[in-house]
């Protein structure tokens with residue numbers, strides 16, 4: 001699978017280890033930065049570019065996922081979710097990694113690199129990448145509502161204030 005990854009200074013060391021791990025596992029890794037340590041760099045553009053890569057790939061029929069991470073994963077998730085078509089989930093254990101796929105069909109996983117050991121974080125990412133989206137009707141319906149709101153500003157049949 002193609003994996004778009006992005007971080008900021010808080011995740012740069014983890015990024016290098018993660019890229020090696022993903023490449024060894026046979027994935028095609030596209031690194032959206034940063035390329036060098038700068039304690040004052042800003043995560044939004046890196047993470048937005050990773051999410052854009054995923055959405056563009058999906059539209060082209062290429063199987064792909066995003067992995068974004070920083071100190072907490074919070075800002076990185078927010079940044080990725082600004083991209084129309086991105087569904088970024090903040091994951092902090094194996095259960096949330098699997099549920100992000102099973103219930104939300106998340107196409108981007110966000111991780112707090114300062115919150116976990118490297119082995120832990122990699123196990124969450126691996127779990128996320130292998131978990132399929134079973135396509136249960138209720139989850140498909142809810143994801144469609146998110147997409148509808150994203151594109152139209154409303155959700156038919158629901159009250160949006």
Ligand SMILES: O=C[C@H](O)[C@H](O)[C@H](O)COP(=O)(O)O
Pocket residue numbers: 008010011039043069070071072073074075076
């Ligand atoms: O949500 C944002 C991320 O956790 C950032 O990685 C974090 O805010 C960076 O913090 P600092 O600039 O203090 O290293």
